[in-house]
Amino acid sequence: MIHDFLSMYPAKLLEYATCVGYLLCFVGFWKYVQGGKPAEARAEAHEPATVRQAVSEWFTVPDGIYLHPGHAWARISADGVVTVGIDDFAHKLVGPARVELPSAGAAVVQGEPAFALRADTRAVDMLSPVDGTVVEVNRALSDNPEKLDDTYGAGWLFRVKPPRFAANAKQLLQGASARLWEAAAGEALAARLSPELGQVLADGGTPVHGIAQELDPVHWDELARKFFLT
Template sequence: MGYLIYTDIFATKGIEYLLVIGFLIALILFWRLLRGSEIGPEAAGAESGSYAPGWFLVPDGLYFHRGHTWAKPEAGGIVTIGMDDFAQKLVGKPSALALPRVGEVLEQAKSGWKVEVDGKTLEMLSPVQGEVVAVNEEVAKRPDIVNSDPYQKGWLLKLKDRRLNADLKNLLTGKLARAWMEDVEDALRQRIYGDLSAALPDGGVPVSGIARSLDPENWEQVAREFLLTDQ
């Protein structure tokens, strides 16, 4: 005598669906944990009002040059300047910083300082003009500070800018700076992932030293393109 065995296929499928949903939830939690560890507590709190929906921090109250340097106006026409979050992630951990001396005069959008990484030297553009009145000696001794805290402890120079208002008009701040950085991120994602970038919501968090990931043999040229010093 045969037996009729009844299998509830909906119950079986239900278990499969639950497993898939559980996997997706675990993946999302892991991704958030990864994103949090990548940004880090120091960088995430680099500035009140920091804007970081994607890969790079864009703090409020700062003015950005398209060569990925920033300026922060202080009292008495003093301006604090440094390299932005994109720049430090682009080049990675520097072995040395060649900073100008107090008394030297910098020009806006001209060479302001040099970053040495893996035996290569990269110039960075000064976001404003002015006379150097202070140099961050701590960063000169420990260049890796620009990686952990590019907007506060990682500042590089203070300048006396006698045409500050005119210089600031050539820089990006607020919504314009955020929109610009989003465009930079989109271009970078396209370069890293190609056609796949549109299918990846975040495209993965880039490691420190993005330029080397893009082109290990000619990474310094890649960096110069983004820093606008490839001419």
């Protein structure tokens, strides 16, 4: 499974690794040019490992789901129907948002745009984690968008009857692999937001929903597309 995943997404993994490596190099350079103990103390207060760990812990991935690298998840039920939603990272990056869902009867394709998250006047496409025909959509989200806060529960988006879920699952992540991917996304985000960390924290040190808009109100959708692979 991991080999298939790496072969599909080497460019994204390289981007995440580059971001983290750049952050580490920058901090070392900053210590050098500042010199002396006071500068070291300031640097330690913003130790990148601590920042990365804190950001990674913001985002959760429960057991029992399959995670697509574009930050959509799939959960298969006993009758073979697959429920699709967005992961915690996507929700906190873009939310609060409205969801543009496919219609019942529509065909979706793994790795192709199937729905979108809309905030202000812009929408960001997201990729379907599986192939199949949409058999149900979560109409409750239209009247109660706050349900999306329950990302892996009441905030599900639509359900699909997949013709080849076993083949699709080979390109998805589960368990520890899924959590590692979510942590890598958090580290890449930390590399972008470290200087503005306070802007994306609410009281108590928890992230506001809509991190992308806090980081870049003008081009937040471009930032989101980088993480959603669209």
